[in-house]
Each structure stands twice: as structure tokens, then as C-alpha cells.
Amino acid sequence: MKCCYRERSKIIPVRPTEQPKTSREFTELFWGEALTCGVCKQTFTLRQHEVVAYCGGCYKFLHCGIAGKCVGPNCSFQIRGETYKQTWCQACIPTQYLINLYHTGSPECDCLCHECAEDPNTHKKYKRIQTN
Numbered sequence: 503m504k505c506c507y508r509e510r511s512k513i514i515p516v517r518p519t520e521q522p523k524t525s526r527e528f529t530e531l532f533w534g535e536a537l538t539c540g541v542c543k544q545t546f547t548l549r550q551h552e553v554v555a556y557c558g559g560c561y562k563f564l565h566c567g568i569a570g571k572c573v574g575p576n577c578s579f580q581i582r583g584e585t586y587k588q589t590w591c592q593a594c595i596p597t598q599y600l601i602n603l604y605h606t607g608s609p610e611c612d613c614l615c616h617e618c619a620e621d622p623n624t625h626k627k628y629k630r631i632q633t634n
């Protein structure tokens with residue numbers, strides 16, 4: 503029917519403009535959407551989570567320039583029964599920690615974000631600081 507068609511064509515996909523409250527909300531929001539890497543401009547979806555992530559600090563989508571996944575308790579969350587860890591870009595992590603100094607470029611690499619570095623629940627073995 504014509505009227506139905508017209509109604510449907512009026513629906514414009516809207517991206518949320520508000521900052522999501524949690525990393526989990528953010529991931530669920532964009533799950534399945536085609537996203538552009540903030541660094542190389544290639545397009546991926548979050549479903550391909552071995553290569554695609556977004557940074558928990560600057561919220562840029564990344565498949566390169568990745569520091570790794572934060573080992574801290576604030577960056578671990580569940581989506582549909584699976585555990586995910588928040589990924590961070592190399593620009594957003596505190597570089598005084600040894601764990602953050604050895605980027606392999608792999609999204610599976612460990613890192614530590616500012617928030618978890620200050621969290622007493624984060625194991626201190628991750629908080630070793632570079633000494634000269």
C-alpha cells in the first residue's frame with residue numbers, strides 16, 4: 503500500500519547523540535552496525551570483534567592503533583553471556599605503567615586504563631611502573 507510505503511520511507515536512521523552511560527550500553531548500541539575505523543577509514547562491524555573495537559577513552563572506532571584490552575575490573579562486561587574487555591587506543595592509556603609499554607598491535611594485548619590503574623581491585627602486578 504502506498505500510504506504504508508510513504509510512512510516507512512520517512513524513517514531516518516538516527517544515531518544517538520548522547521554519550522552512553524556505560525561501555526556495555528555503547529557496545530550494544532552499535533552491535534551489528536557498519537563502523538569506520540578512526541585511523542585507516544576501513545569499515546567493519548563490532549561483530550568482528552577480533553579486529554574491531556572502540557576506545558573506552560575517546561570512543562573512536564579502531565582496528566589499528568590499538569593498545570589492547572584493559573585487565574582491570576572496570577573494563578570487563580557481559581554481552582549476551584559472553585565476557586568482553588574494554589579496548590583502548592594507544593593515545594588514551596597511561597604510559598608510566600609497564601603493561602602499557604609493549605604494544606603488539608594485537609587487540610588481545612593487555613593494557614591498563616587510567617580508571618583501573620587507580621582501582622584498588624586491580625591486581626598490583628599490573629600496576630608496575632617503569633623505573634629508570
Ligand SMILES: [Zn+2]
Nearest residue numbers: 539542565566
Ligand atoms: Zn584501522
Ligand SMILES: [Zn+2]
Nearest residue numbers: 557560591594
Ligand atoms: Zn582512545
Ligand SMILES: [Zn+2]
Nearest residue numbers: 572577615618
Ligand atoms: Zn580499565
